[in-house]
Amino acid sequence: MSEFSPRSTDRQDIARSRRFSIAPMIDFTDRHYRYMARLATQRAILFTEMITTGAILNGNQGFLLGHSTKEHPVVLQLGGSSPTELARCTAIGDQFGYDEINLNVGCPSDKVQHHKIGACLMAEPSLVRECLEAMAQQTSKPVTIKHRIGLDDDDSYDTLARFVEQVAGAHCQVFYVHARNAILQGLSPKQNRDIPPLQYDKVYRLKQDFPDLQIIINGGIDSVTACQTHLQHVDGVMLGRAAYHNSALLLDVDERIYGSDSSTCRQSVVTGYLSYMQEQHAQGTAWHHMSKHLMGLFHGLSGARNMRRHLSENIHTPNASLGVIEDALSLVDY
Numbered sequence: 001m002s003e004f005s006p007r008s009t010d011r012q013d014i015a016r017s018r019r020f021s022i023a024p025m026i027d028f029t030d031r032h033y034r035y036m037a038r039l040a041t042q043r044a045i046l047f048t049e050m051i052t053t054g055a056i057l058n059g060n061q062g063f064l065l066g067h068s069t070k071e072h073p074v075v076l077q078l079g080g081s082s083p084t085e086l087a088r089c090t091a092i093g094d095q096f097g098y099d100e101i102n103l104n105v106g107c108p109s110d111k112v113q114h115h116k117i118g119a120c121l122m123a124e125p126s127l128v129r130e131c132l133e134a135m136a137q138q139t140s141k142p143v144t145i146k147h148r149i150g151l152d153d154d155d156s157y158d159t160l161a162r163f164v165e166q167v168a169g170a171h172c173q174v175f176y177v178h179a180r181n182a183i184l185q186g187l188s189p190k191q192n193r194d195i196p197p198l199q200y201d202k203v204y205r206l207k208q209d210f211p212d213l214q215i216i217i218n219g220g221i222d223s224v225t226a227c228q229t230h231l232q233h234v235d236g237v238m239l240g241r242a243a244y245h246n247s248a249l250l251l252d253v254d255e256r257i258y259g260s261d262s263s264t265c266r267q268s269v270v271t272g273y274l275s276y277m278q279e280q281h282a283q284g285t286a287w288h289h290m291s292k293h294l295m296g297l298f299h300g301l302s303g304a305r306n307m308r309r310h311l312s313e314n315i316h317t318p319n320a321s322l323g324v325i326e327d328a329l330s331l332v333d334y
Contacts, residue, residue: 011142014045014099017073018174018216020227020257021045022250023240024077024104024146032285033244033293034071035276039269040250040297043258046074050104052117053080056089065096075100077146079107081116081127083134091138100174101135103128105147108182108192119182122151125166136171144174146218148182149202155181157202161209168213176238177203179219193241204233224252231257247296266297266334278322288315291325303332 022029022037024047034046051064056078067074076098080086090101105128107118121128128145136143145167149160164175180196187195198220207215216236221227227237243250251269254260277290291311298304310328314320 014073014142015174015214016258017043017045018214018236019043019231020253021075021176021216021236021238022047022243023218023238024048024050024075024102025240025244026050028244030289031067031071032276032280032290034074035068036269036273036293036297037243037247037250038071039272040247040264041253042262043254043260044250045100046071047102048074048076048098050077050079050107052115053078053082053085053089054115056092057085061092061096065093065098067096067098069097072097073099075102075144077102077104078135079104079117081121081131083127083131086131087134087138090135090143094139094141098141100142100144101139102144102146102176103132103135105145106178106182107189108148108184108187109189119148119151120184122147122163122182125163128163129167129169129171132167132172133169142174143172144176145172146176146178148178148180149199150181152181152183152185157205160202161206164206164210164213168210173212174214174216175206176216176218177206179203179217200230200233207234222246224249224256227257244293245296246299247293248299269297270294270329274322274325277325281322287320287322287325291315291328294325294329298332298334301332301334306331 021044026049029047029049037046056064076093078086078089078101093101104118105121132143132145179198179200179202183192183196200217203215203217214235216238217230217234218238218240221230221237221239222242230237248266251264255263273294280290281287295308298307307328310331314324
C-alpha cells in the first residue's frame with residue numbers, strides 16, 4: 001500500500017485541486033468510498049454526503065464527521081437554512097479538519113424542501129447570502145456553494161446571474177453549478193438528475209460574466225475526456241454518478257487533469273483498500289458497508305457481473321469475511 005500525505009489546506013492549493021471534484025452523493029460518498037477514491041487520485045477534491053445541520057447538532061458528530069487524514073482535500077457539505085445553525089456546524093466542521101465547507105442549494109427532494117434545505121433556497125438569495133456570511137465568520141477555510149441553474153420553468157440566464165451576483169462576495173467566491181434546472185414539483189431526485197436538459201452554455205457564460213469567481217461545472221459529465229473539454233471554459237469539473245459507478249476513470253485524473261507524472265492502477269487501489277477494510281472491520285465496520293464501493297472499479301470488465309453476484313449472495317451472511325471479497329475479486333479479469 002503506497003502512502004501519501006494529507007494535502008495542505010492552503011487556499012491556493014485547494015483552488016488548484018478544484019479542477020476535478022467528486023460530487024456529494026447521499027448513500028455513496030461516505031468515508032469508505034472517499035478512502036478508496038483517494039487511493040485512485042491524490043489530487044481530486046472529495047466531498048462528504050450532504051449532512052443536515054439538525055443531524056450534526058443533535059446526532060453523533062464523531063460518526064457523522066469523522067474521516068481519515070488521508071482523505072484530504074475533503075469538503076464538508078451542509079444542508080440547512082438557519083444562519084445560526086449553519087454557523088455552528090461550520091465551526092464544528094472546522095474543528096474536525098475539513099478543508100472547505102459547502103452549502104447545498106441544489107438538492108430537489110421533497111423531504112429537504114419541507115425543511116427549507118437545498119434547491120428551494122435559490123428563490124431566496126438574500127437568505128443564502130446571510131447563511132454564507134454567517135458560515136464564513138466561523139472558519140478561515142473557504143466557504144462555497146453548490147446550486148442549480150434555475151428553478152422549475154424559470155429558464156432565464158438573467159435570473160441565474162442575479163442569484164450569483166447577490167450571493168457572491170468575500171465570504172463566498174466558489175460556485176459549483178449543476179447545469180440543470182431543479183424541478184421542485186412532479187419529479188423525483190433521480191428524475192431531476194436526468195430529465196431537465198443540461199445547459200452547459202449557461203455555466204460557461206457565468207465564468208465569462210464573473211471572471212473573478214471560481215466556477216465548477218457539474219451534471220452529466222461521464223469521462224475524463226469530457227472533463228478536459230469543459231476545462232477550456234470553466235475552472236473545474238465535478239463528477240457524480242460516473243465517478244462512483246465507473247470509478248476506474250479516477251485512475252487517469254492525476255495525469256490527464258493535473259499533469260502529474262505519477263499514475264496508479266486498479267491493483268494498487270485494491271491492495272490498499274483491502275488493507276483499509278481489514279483495519280476498519282477490526283474496529284466494528286461491517287464488510288458490506290465497505291465492499292460495495294469496489295463495484296465501480298471494475299465497471300465493464302470481464303467477470304464483473306459474477307463478482308457482483310458473488311458479493312451480493314455472500315457478503316451479508318454471518319460468515320462473511322475478507323475471503324468472500326477476495327474470492328469475488330478473483331472472478332474479474334483485471
